[in-house]
Amino acid sequence: MPLILSRDDYFPSPAMPVAVAERMPQPSFPPHQHAFEEIVIVWRGNGLHVLNDRPWLITCGDIFYLREGDCHSYDSVNDLVLDNILFCPDRFTLGFDWNELLPPRDLDQSASWRLTTRGMALARGVLVQLERESRKTDRLSVQLAEALFLQLALILRRHRYVADGSRALPEGEQLDLLVAAIQGHGSRPFDLTLFCQQNRLSERGLKQLFRQQTGMSIGHYIRQLQLCQAKYLLRTSSCLIGEVAARCGFDDSNYFSVVFTRETGLTPSAWRQRFHPASSAIISEAGAP
Template sequence: MSHLKLDTTDYFLSDKNAITVEDRHPQPAFSTHTHEFNELVIVWRGNGLHILNDVPYTITCGDLFYINAADKHSYESVNDLELDNILYCRHRLTLSSDWDSLLPGENVDQAQRYWRLSTPGMSVLRREVDALARECMKTDPLSIMLSEALFLQVALLLKRFRHSPDSLLLSDAEQLDLLLMALRVSINEPFRLEDFCRQHQLNARSLKSLFKQQTGIGVNQYLRQLRLCKAMDLLRRGKQTIGEVASQCGFDDSNYFSVVFNQSYGISPRQYRQRFQKKNHGTTGNG
C-alpha cells in the first residue's frame, strides 16, 4: 500500500542544519507516512492512537518514541493531542558522542524504542526542547553547532528520565506516573481506582482531576482505550477467536466487547481482522 514520504528539504532550513523541531499543538490525524530523516516524538498532553509499523499504541502525556526514517506511522482518533517532533539527520551530526546509545537506530527492536517519561522529567525537557526549537530556526554556523549541543542535551535528558512503559520500579514516581503504569498492567484484569488509591495512600478525587487535566479523558475511558488498542493488535495477527481476544483485553462479555469496538472504530472486530488478513494475504501473494 502506498504512503506519503516526508522530504528533508521541506523541513530543514538548509543542508547544514541537522535538527529541527516541529511543534504539533495540536497534532491532527495524520495518514501513514515515512521520512528521509529520523525523529523523536514527545507527547505533552491529550490522547490519541499512534500506529507504528502496524502496531497500535494508545498515547498520552509522557509517551516517547524513537522513530527511524524507514518506520511507517500515523495518528488516529486524536483528542487535544499535543506533541513535539524533533527531526534529525543522523549523518549531519558533527558532535562526537555515543549517538547509537542515545538514539536507538534501525538495529534496535521497536519495543525498545517506546518509553515513558516521568512527570518531573517532562518539566525539565519542556524548557530544553523550547530552547532547541528556537536555535534550530537559524542557519549561521554558530547556531547550527549550538543546536547540536542542545540536541545532545535533550537526548541525554531523555535517557535519564525515561522508563519502560510497564515498569513498576520508578522510585521517584509521582501520582500520575504510578497510575498510568498501573493501568497499563491492568489491561486483562479488573482495575478499581479506589483500591489503587488506598494502596498508595492517594486521594481519588484529586487524582481523577489530575488525570483528566493531563490526558483529556477519564481514567476508565483511558483504560478502555488501552484495552481496545491491545485488541486491535491481537486482531491484526488473526489467531484467537473474538471471545479469546475479548477475554485477554479485560472484557468478560464478547458481545459487549464487539459493541464497544464498533462504537469506537466504526467496524466490528471480525471485520477489522478480515481487513488485515486480506492485506497480509495480498502482500504475501505479491511477493
C-alpha cells in the same frame, strides 16, 4: 505508497542536524514516512498513533522514537499537543555514540516509553532553546543545536521509563505512578480505589488531574488501551474472537464485540477481514459477530 517527508522541507540548511516542529494541536494525519529520524514528546491531550500498522494510545508524557523508513499516522486525536524533534544522524559532528541514548532499532515496544513529570519539565526548557537555534543557519547555531540535542537526549535517557511497573518512579509523581500501574496490570481489572489507598492518594483529585492532563477519564483510557491491543491481536494472530476478548480484559466476548463495534464502527470479525479476508471466516469464533 505513503507520503514521504523530505529533509528540505524541515531543515533550514544542509548542515543543520536538528529541527523542532511544534504541533499545537496535532491534527489527524495520514500514513507517512520521513527522510530523517524523529523523537516525539506528547504534552497534552490524547489520540491514536499508528506505527508500522500497530495502533498505540498516546497521551501526555508519552515519548516515542521514529526511524527513517518507519510508517506512522495520527488518528482520533483530541486536543493532542506534541513536539516533533527531527534529526539527521549523518549530520552529527560530536562523535557521540547515539546508540547509548536511543532505543535499539528492533525494540518492539518503541511506542510505549513514558517521560516522568520531572523529565518533561527539563525537556521543555531545552526545547525552547533548541527550537530557536535550529531555525538559524550560521555555524555557531548548527554546533549549538547539536549540543542542545545531546542534552535533550541525555534528559530523555535518564527520565524515560517503560510504563509496565518495572521501574520505581520518584515519589509524588502521581500521574506517572498511575499510568505505570494501569499498563502493568495487563488484562487484569484495575482497582483505582485500592491503588489510591496503597499510594495514599485522593481518588477524586487523581481523577481530576488525569482528565485535566489527558483529556479523558481513567476508565476511557483503560478501555482504549484494551481496544488497541485487540486491534493488534485481530490483525496479527489467529486467536478466536473469544480469546482476543479474554486477553484484552473482557470477560464476555459478546460485550467485547459490542464495545469494539461501537468504538470502531466494525465488528471484530469485520476488522480482521480487512487484513485477512481469506482466513477471517476460519479463525473467527462460530456465532461471534
